[in-house]
Amino acid sequence: MHKLRLLDLYSYSYTRGVYKLHLPPGFEFLPEALKYLRWHFYPSTSLPSRFSSENLVELHMRNSRLEQLWNKGVQINLESLKLIDLSHSEHLADVSPLIESPNLKSIALQGCTSLVRLPSSFQNLAKLTSLNLFGCSNLKILPEMPSNLKVLLLDKTAIEELPSSIWSLEKLYYLTLSRCEELKSLPSSTCRLNSLPNLHGCGSLESLPVELPSGLKGLELSDCESLGSLRVELPSGLEYLDLRNCKSLGSLPVELPSGLKGLYLSGCMSLGSLPVELPSGLKGLYLSGCMSLGSLSVELPSGLKGLSALYLSGCESLGSLPIELPSGLDYLDLRNCKSLESLPVELPSGLEYLHLRNCKSLGSLPVELPSGLQSLKLRNCKSLGSLPKLPWLLALFDAEGCTSLETVSSSMRTAPTQGRDQLRDEDLSFLNCVKLDQSARSNIMADAQLRVMRMQLHHVSSIKPVRLILSVREMKFQSG
16 A cells, blocks of 8 residues: 555545544554545545655545644645645635645635635745635635736635736636625736636626726626726727626716627616717627616617617617617617607618517607518507508517507508518417507408418418407407
8 A cells, every 4th residue: 555646535425414434543644655636525624644745746635524734733745746626625724735835736725615814925836827716705815826827716705805916917817706795896006917818807896997908808797786987998809898787887988999799788777878989890789777878879880780689678768769770680679668759760671570568658660660570569568559561571469558559551462472481370469459440450350361361372381370369359360
């Protein structure tokens, strides 16, 4: 056993809080030649005092009962140690022997909830590249960090501030800070984090430093409820900006990075306006729940050809839309925009989904709807008095609760030949449209009959149902 180099006790010996493996009294010895030791659920509070660790390269003791690595006063040699994983050792409070490991590259202390601090000379671990402190919920103080660090996980810790050295780690490419509830700000020192592509902030941040990492591609600050503004110059190469549920955020920078592709602002309840000009390459704009947003830019760039979806549901103060919407838009969500009174005269030609549920102030729709529209939801648009002709490819139409709806334009025309490959179930609901006149009901019935004829014309092998619901006299029509 003296020449044993690998000892692997990866086991299932821990069940429901009971350690099944028991060490003999006076256990003080492990083979001196050990290079690799994996002993999950290690049952003692420290390593054997007579264990000569000078050859040890990797030490894995997840879920152990360790309180400290060695008893104080024990002479140790950890010059060969390169990796140590003590994750979920909930009683571990002292890791000071780690500073005796000059060749250490990776430290994993995830879930070590009794750990309050790291050794002050931690930055002397010159070869350390990865440090995992995720879930060390009582860790309040973080020392200065080694200059070669590449990965740093600080999620769910109790740290109150980051040491300035973190902002100077030129090799750091992964940094996580989510749910660090005591962290209010980031370092204000000169930022040299040139390798960091993404920064994940925490919900307790109240402000940002003047300078952010220059190489950032993604900045995630969701749920920063106390963040009032972005008084910072955003990195020029930023592609994704996530500010969801920043409830105190009142404004955005006048100019956003030109290469921005995704802008996530859902739940920003205090946001009153957007910049006059948005980046032309924007592909996703998410504004759901921006309850204070009164208007969009006077004219969204028609060059936003990449913007296919616009989410504005719950923008209760939004009274109008720009005269021109992006030409590539195929999805427009305006649910619960209770102050919206009208839509642009002309909607994008490629629009397929238009959701207007609970737009209680909406008085009318455009005279002509896009020919490719497949879904139109108007439920509880209580001010809507009339409907234009419905596109032939429309598969889902819901006007339930449109209590002011009186007239429906006739769609009496020859069923088109295009769109035959898209035939499917069709639902048209006029439930509780109590003011529909006789002409409107006749037009609706004629429209439904034409839709059935279209399916027959295209020789659909398995006839798809057309469901039509009228509620004034509980009239129902179904084919299928």
